[in-house]
Amino acid sequence: MGKTLFEKIWDKHVVKQIDGGPSVLYIDKHFIHEVTSPQAFQGLEKRGLKVFRPQQIVATADHNVPTLQQHLPIRDELGRLQVQQLIANCKKHDVELYGLGHPFQGIVHVIGPELGITQPGMTIVCGDSHTSTHGAFGAIAFGIGTSEVEMVMATQCMLQSKPKLMRINIEGELNKGVVSKDIILFIISKISASGATGYFVEYAGSAIRSLSMEARMTICNMSIEMGARGGMIAPDETTFDYMKGRLFAPGAAQWDRKLAAWKELYSDADAVFDKEIQIDAAAIEPMITYGTNPGMGMGVTGHIPAESEIDEKEKPSFLKSLNYMGLKPGAEIKGKKVDYVFIGSCTNSRIEDLRMVASFVKGKKKADDVEVWVVPGSKQVEKQAIAEGIDKIFEEAGFQLRQPGCSACLGMNEDKIPAGKYCISTSNRNFEGRQGPNARTFLASPLTAAAAAITGEVADVREFL
Amino acid sequence: MSKSINIVTSTAVPLDIENVDTDQIIPARFLKATSREGFGKNLFRDWRYLNDDEQQPRREFVLNDPTYKGKILVAAKNFGCGSSREHAAWAIKDAGFDVVVSSFFADIFKNNALNNFLLPVQVSEDFLQKIFAAIEKDPAVELKVSIEDQTITISSTGEQSGFDINNYKKTCLLNGYDDIDYLLSIRNEIETFEATFTR
């Protein structure tokens, strides 16, 4: 029997199998940031240990950094303390840090790929659930908790039980105005926010093959939002082209050997998955969420389910969620007024996302009563955007181009959406309070968000293309 | 913080809400500490207080209701989804819980809980409803959780259900040692692995 892509990478990294228990899995790359690492360093020191393999760790400051005036000291005292702690810990343990002010600083899941640190065939972890992003390169990448961060710091290994495997095949061509964010929102709306719990997902099919690396990352990024441990896509020419010449990608001397190994990374024709799902790409519309988990999504022209369509058991949470959102069962969202537009987060803040938004808004102006924040994923994305004149397009449209960080994705810094306000956001979570206490979030693609910025309401981007 | 657990007998706090995500368990703005202690006071912060004001507790929220207390939190399906923040497990443990019961847990939460000697007990939807019903009938009803036997029992009715836990984790919990202790003990095997590993 053949092996799946996941199994090929997993098997190679098993140091040891515990009887009736988990596997000891070797980790190639470990990313850390200021919020989930301090307690791990502290734990390590309590045990009197040094970091075991410091060269395999890369650190950045992203979760609570300000996105305006980054050259000034952080105003929030606790946030400042966390960032200082990260600097001190990295120094003490010889860990490479791309902190504030560094030309490589940015959201951890944006910088790993763009620097070529993320590579096919690797095992990658980070104390952040959206580590699944890196799976777009054909890597096993998943989020871990702080105790596990400490484990990997201490031993470069962690204990993991092999997950079940699911393959989602998306075949066919995408409709006009439909982008990769819509694919993943569509999938989650079909299988629910817990539909892939216990599974690792491989995305396959012609629609996936046609996507750029940036677009693939958006899909893998949100795997966690359906409960999956991670998501992955087999590497192909698109992947190899993207890798070539990146700063930390294999150089000329290594390239041919590496490439040959990467080309073996695919699920064999006779490999068996625990579950397979087929999706018709043509059935996907521009998507929007209406509730407080990413599974509560629909086509932008659709209606929120009526109360009668909801399972009796699910009704209380459904109504609670709509109540929080200030929406009614059965209603449309199209035409609903929005107050904020947030284009950013590790889901959609790469240069391609900014280009997509810029090409849509070029020569247009934002609606008067909407505030629009564009937060690039990294310093490099910011620099590229300026080099391409995208900053000017945004300025003319009345958008604010800020500095890199997680920003309003989780509202840990000052970028919070005020209570009761509606924000259309390209991020990945619409949980209660995620973007600020009582903030209301509609998740959508960068294109749909751009259309909302211009019209001031939830709009069907297809009407403008 | 390592400490073994085996049998927990206690009244329980019923949180009959599905898809409780980690942003509710501990909102992001409370993740700025650099130590593991003290998260309990911000557990379910935004459900507990109106406008983030400790002077305005929301009476209807179960953690503010003096009728319910105990070391066991009983929650509806898909508990702990969302972010990987271990702070969620720390907050629950810090607030005095040793066990969380649900019919479905998010993966990362489950691992984080186990790493902090907070036991996630997954039961069938049916049995979960029995627990909720028993607590509703009598808030003083006790649940008994035994790791050794892998059982959870409703004392008033005697109804019992088993739960899964892998042998390795079970040994860890019963003996109060953790994954890091184990991994450190095999560090030379890890070095041998590295020596033969082709990158």
Ligand code: SF4
């Ligand atoms: S952008 Fe949002 S989801 Fe991504 S790493 Fe930052 S906080 Fe997490």
